[in-house]
Amino acid sequence: MENKWRVVVGLGSCGVASDGRGVYKALEEGIAQRKLSAEMEETGCLGMCYNEVLVDVIDPQGRRTLYKEVTPEKTDRLLDEHLLEGKPITEWIARAEGVVTDDDAFLKDQKRIVLRNCGLISPESIEEYQARDGYQALKRVLKEMTPAQVISEVLDSGLRGRGGAGFPTGLKWRLAAQSDTKPKYFICNADEGDPGAFMDRSVLEGDPHSVIEGMLIGAYAIGAGVGYIYVRAEYPLAVARLKIAIKQAKDQGILGQNILGSNFSFDLKIKEGAGAFVCGEETALIASIEGKRGMPRLRPPFPAVSGLWGKPTNINNVETLANIPWIILNGAGAFASLGTEKSKGSKVFALAGKIKRGGLVEVPMGLSLREIIFDIGGGIKEDREFKAVQLGGPSGGCIPAYLLDTPIDYEAITATGAIMGSGGMVVMDETTCMVDIARFFLNFTQAESCGKCTFCRLGTKRMLEILERICQGEGRIEDLKLLEELSESVKTTSLCGLGQTAPNPVLTTLRYFREEYEAHIIEKRCPARSCRPLLTFTVIEELCTGCGLCAKVCPVEAAKGKKKEPYSIDQTLCTKCGQCLAKCKFEAIRVE
Amino acid sequence: MPDKEQALETVLTEYQKEKGSLIPVLQQAQAIQGYLSKPVMSRIAERLGIYESDVYGVATFYTQFRFTPLGKNIVKVCHGTACHVNGAEGISDSLCRHLKVKEGETTEDGKFTTERVACLGCCSLAPVVMINEETYGRLTSDKVKKILDRY
Ligand SMILES: Cc1cc2nc3c(=O)[nH]c(=O)nc-3n(C[C@H](O)[C@H](O)[C@H](O)COP(=O)(O)O)c2cc1C
Numbered sequence: 001m002e003n004k005w006r007v008v009v010g011l012g013s014c015g016v017a018s019d020g021r022g023v024y025k026a027l028e029e030g031i032a033q034r035k036l037s038a039e040m041e042e043t044g045c046l047g048m049c050y051n052e053v054l055v056d057v058i059d060p061q062g063r064r065t066l067y068k069e070v071t072p073e074k075t076d077r078l079l080d081e082h083l084l085e086g087k088p089i090t091e092w093i094a095r096a097e098g099v100v101t102d103d104d105a106f107l108k109d110q111k112r113i114v115l116r117n118c119g120l121i122s123p124e125s126i127e128e129y130q131a132r133d134g135y136q137a138l139k140r141v142l143k144e145m146t147p148a149q150v151i152s153e154v155l156d157s158g159l160r161g162r163g164g165a166g167f168p169t170g171l172k173w174r175l176a177a178q179s180d181t182k183p184k185y186f187i188c189n190a191d192e193g194d195p196g197a198f199m200d201r202s203v204l205e206g207d208p209h210s211v212i213e214g215m216l217i218g219a220y221a222i223g224a225g226v227g228y229i230y231v232r233a234e235y236p237l238a239v240a241r242l243k244i245a246i247k248q249a250k251d252q253g254i255l256g257q258n259i260l261g262s263n264f265s266f267d268l269k270i271k272e273g274a275g276a277f278v279c280g281e282e283t284a285l286i287a288s289i290e291g292k293r294g295m296p297r298l299r300p301p302f303p304a305v306s307g308l309w310g311k312p313t314n315i316n317n318v319e320t321l322a323n324i325p326w327i328i329l330n331g332a333g334a335f336a337s338l339g340t341e342k343s344k345g346s347k348v349f350a351l352a353g354k355i356k357r358g359g360l361v362e363v364p365m366g367l368s369l370r371e372i373i374f375d376i377g378g379g380i381k382e383d384r385e386f387k388a389v390q391l392g393g394p395s396g397g398c399i400p401a402y403l404l405d406t407p408i409d410y411e412a413i414t415a416t417g418a419i420m421g422s423g424g425m426v427v428m429d430e431t432t433c434m435v436d437i438a439r440f441f442l443n444f445t446q447a448e449s450c451g452k453c454t455f456c457r458l459g460t461k462r463m464l465e466i467l468e469r470i471c472q473g474e475g476r477i478e479d480l481k482l483l484e485e486l487s488e489s490v491k492t493t494s495l496c497g498l499g500q501t502a503p504n505p506v507l508t509t510l511r512y513f514r515e516e517y518e519a520h521i522i523e524k525r526c527p528a529r530s531c532r533p534l535l536t537f538t539v540i541e542e543l544c545t546g547c548g549l550c551a552k553v554c555p556v557e558a559a560k561g562k563k564k565e566p567y568s569i570d571q572t573l574c575t576k577c578g579q580c581l582a583k584c585k586f587e588a589i590r591v592e
Numbered sequence: 593m594p595d596k597e598q599a600l601e602t603v604l605t606e607y608q609k610e611k612g613s614l615i616p617v618l619q620q621a622q623a624i625q626g627y628l629s630k631p632v633m634s635r636i637a638e639r640l641g642i643y644e645s646d647v648y649g650v651a652t653f654y655t656q657f658r659f660t661p662l663g664k665n666i667v668k669v670c671h672g673t674a675c676h677v678n679g680a681e682g683i684s685d686s687l688c689r690h691l692k693v694k695e696g697e698t699t700e701d702g703k704f705t706t707e708r709v710a711c712l713g714c715c716s717l718a719p720v721v722m723i724n725e726e727t728y729g730r731l732t733s734d735k736v737k738k739i740l741d742r743y
């Protein structure tokens with residue numbers, strides 16, 4: 001392999017969605033045509049989703065050149081110049097030794113623990129995982145450590161659950177280990193229900209063995225013999241890669257009876273979710289694996305005492321588990337040396353929304369939101385004004401610009417009214433309406449409430465109705481007080497985290513963007529120009545060149561006119577979709 | 593069709609004795625048939641030895657399950673946070689107008705069924721649409737129409 005070229009295409013779901021398979025095929029054909037001695041490989045998501053399709057060219061000396069925005073059309077030039085003539089194409093490079101690029105800033109402040117292999121190995125090859133110390137931590141644990149020692153190590157690392165609540169992982173394991181009842185179960189929560197979060201998906205697609213290894217170590221620590229990975233049905237690629245990984249591990253005696261010659265045995269199964277956000281909640285998830293409706297139940301008893309089929313059960317998130325092998329190999333101290341006093345290690349964030357460099361980033365805890373959004377993420381698309389960042393999905397909240405220096409730390413984030421959550425970070429600019437965002441999340445939680453608690457079922461519905469009314473320009477000023485009262489009731493009378501946190505998006509937007517609510521109610525105006533019922537689209541005659549583009553894109557034929565003369569918009573037909581505005585090259589459409 | 597009948601029979605036999613198998617059985621029955629029909633649900637209840645009402649209770653709880661036949665291609669429009677912020681509503685609008693359906697409906701020729709989903713996990717490429725198992729990112733209204741023409 002040493003003296004061969006290697007061409008690696010990023011085929012995480014982001015790569016695939018950007019036609020990565022087309023690029024792969026074009027490269028494969030190009031290599032065959034030129035009779036090049038080069039090997040093709042696929043890898044997962046490197047995190048630079050904004051640069052897809054990414055192609056890593058590794059020359060016979062092992063030097064890597066990462067190309068961005070590759071299309072099938074670009075592959076001929078890439079092969080000719082780089083592989084045949086040995087001249088890398090500088091202007092297409094995202095990253096290479098000795099080349100300075102804008103993308104260096106994206107990676108500079110990152111600390112990759114969870115993502116240590118993502119984008120670097122083939123997710124479908126256990127050998128490549130092993131070549132990067134894969135399953136070494138498991139070996140060490142089985143040979144040299146007692147379950148109690150493993151638990152102490154994880155406890156000392158300070159690792160807290162990455163699924164949202166931030167409960168110390170070592171403590172959870174200790175509780176599960178203390179139960180004497182057998183059998184015990186170990187579950188990986190790969191439901192990833194938060195809209196706007198995609199780190200679990202990328203880890204499963206890019207490095208499935210790290211999650212399996214984390215599960216094995218955890219199962220050994222608590223004494224579990226059977227495990228389940230509960231994964232979303234919307235993630236077919238993750239399921240496929242997990243299946244391959246499980247089979248490979250079984251074939252090598254890493255899963256099954258007497259693992260690696262020890263007396264530890266562990267069997268692992270995949271359960272596909274069926275589309276219900278609440279199934280991410282641990283007691284609901286257990287009910288769902290048991291084949292029932294995914295309804296949460298009152299705790300205690302906690303799953304550590306009575307979980308799946310009434311037996312002791314431990315549940316951890318994908319990202320939590322992917323940290324484990326690294327902690328065992330590098331020591332609790334190495335992990336705990338990163339981060340803040342109470343939030344240790346690194347955290348993966350899914351950067352999306354109105355951000356220039358959207359993708360996955362993993363940073364040491366303690367970095368500020370500003371550093372993540374502006375230094376790493378490159379700031380706001382089209383250099384618009386930053387308005388807020390949404391953290392924690394439907395359970396979280398919007399953090400305004402003046403709090404951008406808040407550090408990434410469980411307690412500091414909670415103090416803003418948002419939560420760390422699973423790490424979805426959706427960036428919003430001046431075109432995002434905060435009342436609409438509150439309505440959007442309430443619509444989500446209202447639809448996803450399992451219906452068991454009256455306030456969660458009906459309270460969120462009432463709140464949604466009020467928000468819809470405000471977005472339509474029919475709000476009343478008393479509505480704001482009512483929203484606050486309802487929020488309080490829903491929070492305090494709901495049984496599970498879904499209802500307890502559902503009002504957070506409303507409360508944070510009311511706290512930081514109250515004037516936007518008031519503009520909707522009092523002035524019947526949407527300052528972000530996003531709530532359609534409050535908008536009017538007209539043509540500014542002086543600016544209109546009569547090019548006719550607006551009429552061409554208007555889906556309802558409301559934009560009318562003759563070529564080369566100013567157009568006009570028929571208000572009785574206009575559905576306010578905004579397509580004319582988006583298309584007009586002369587800024588001749590006015591929105592009020 | 594006998595093939596589908598056979599496939600369903602295999603699934604039922606395989607899972608009959610396994611605990612907690614209702615959801616995987618429903619998933620596979622739907623994969624075979626395209627949706628869950630009344631006779632199929634009765635049969636599942638009978639073979640797994642559970643009440644029909646429980647089968648319905650579980651099937652209606654999860655958004656994955658459908659009770660009417662589907663179009664040939666399923667178009668899932670993401671309405672997750674990132675997609676919402678980046679104009680998912682407009683994508684839905686033009687898609688529905690183009691296909692002359694409401695969200696959740698099947699086109700008259702049975703070629704497409706549209707669906708609204710919560711997040712496809714491709715948020716950095718928002719707005720995103722998934723057709724069958726293929727995901728398309730960084731969409732605009734015009735692009736969606738062009739993509740649909742390929743099916
Ligand atoms: C409504 C609701 C949805 C949740 N969804 C998820 C999810 O999708 N993934 C996840 O890992 N945890 C989710 N959680 C948190 C889990 O209940 C649980 O705390 C977590 O899986 C524990 O793992 P950790 O300690 O490793 O974080 C959710 C909680 C609630 C209340």
Ligand code: FES
Pocket residue numbers: 195196197670671672673674675676710711712713714715716718719720
């Ligand atoms: S919000 Fe659309 S893919 Fe996540």
